[in-house]
Amino acid sequence: MDRNNPIGVFDSGVGGSSIWKEIHKLLPYENTIYLADSKNAPYGNRSAEEITALSIKNTEKLLELGSKIIVVACNTATTNAIATLRENYDIPIIGIEPAIKPAALQTASKSIGILATKGTLSSALFSRTTKEFTKDISVVEIIGEGLVKLIEAGNLDGPEMVSLLKKHTKPMIDANVDYLVLGCSHYPYIVPQLMKILPPNVKIIDSGEAVARQTKTVLQSLNLLREYNTPPQLQFFTNATTNTLQLLLKDYSKFVSIAQEDF
Structure with a gap:
């Protein structure tokens, strides 16, 4: 080669x-x-x-x-x-793979959020990784329904995107997560919007x-x-x-x- x-x-x-x-x-x-x-x-x-x-x-x-x-x-x-x-x-x-390990090791609230696609969250590899690193931690898994489609269309910050992100992050905010793991390579492009919605103490990490x-x-x-x-x-x-x-x-x-x- x-x-x-x-x-x-x-x-x-x-x-x-x-x-x-x-x-x-x-x-x-x-x-x-x-x-x-x-x-x-x-x-x-x-x-x-x-x-x-x-x-x-x-x-x-x-x-x-x-x-x-x-x-x-x-x-x-x-x-x-x-x-x-x-x-x-x-x-x-x-x-x-989603950066579950660093989030699990660093969380102070013992609660982390994972935003990913259905295909990732339902896979055997994801399940094994999550079980291995989150034994004493609460994990809020959310399927980012609709996000990839909007990003593919170049809609990173329109009203529809903001509305979806508020819906997807609410269960995480309610669960007092202090880390949000991005489990899809499209999602780094919506970090600016996520930062406006999430409490300031929540750290966002990707791979x-x-x-x-x-x-x-x-x-x-x-x-x-x-x-x-x-x-x-x-x-x-x-x-x-x-x-x-x-x-x-x-x-x-x-x-x-x-x-x-x-x-």
């Missing part, structure tokens, strides 16, 4: 670009290819079989494009499909930095880190409209290429 080959990243849509940003921040010289499977978003309402099939499709596409490592920047795809992907492909595959660090560790161990010699290629492909990706990546517009392609 050539160290100049790209890091491949996929998500059920645009949300995993929040993970891509963390990877690019930590590994700014790496070539990257991102697949936004927005045509099939959200994954969270699909069966485990459908999620696995879509994850295989995305993995095959990233391998075809020469990826040296694949980051599954989707909680639902990780919790439902990563074991199958690792069994079937001889390439490092990095997953993303982006941890995924970036793990990606670097694995590439280092395989001697696959790219040596800087030319500016990196930062490619984004979506099978739906490019509008929302352009909105979310506006700070990177001089450096990234965004294209619509069927996959």
Whole structure:
């Protein structure tokens, strides 16, 4: 494998670009290819079989494009499909799980909230992780119904979004949570709205930095880190409209290429 080959990243849509940003921040010289499977978003309402099939499709596409490592920047795809992907492909595959462990270790109120998709909350991997780290802790699990659809449409702060967030966070506020774990890579984009709604003592955490660090560790161990010699290629492909990706990546517009392609 050539160290100049790209890091491949996929998500059920645009949300995993929040993970891509963390990877690019930590590994700014790496070539990257991102697949936004927005045509099939959200994954969270699909069966485990459908999620696995879509994850295989995305993995095959990233391998075809020469990826040296694949980051599954989707909680639902990780919790439902990563074991199958690792069994079937001889390439490092990095997953993303909700940051339950740090929240459970640091909570003072002994009450934490988890906002995630139905597909993540109902998965076996999520269940095992939660049981392992939250024995003496109250956990309020909320399905973020409707959030991914709004984010995919670029609606991050409209009245409908605010109304949904107030509804989803009320049980957490009532339970006196002091940590909110974001269990979907789309959700970092609504942190500003969440901060306006939640009490000031509530800390919001996601898995982006941890995924970036793990990606670097694995590439280092395989001697696959790219040596800087030319500016990196930062490619984004979506099978739906490019509008929302352009909105979310506006700070990177001089450096990234965004294209619509069927996959």
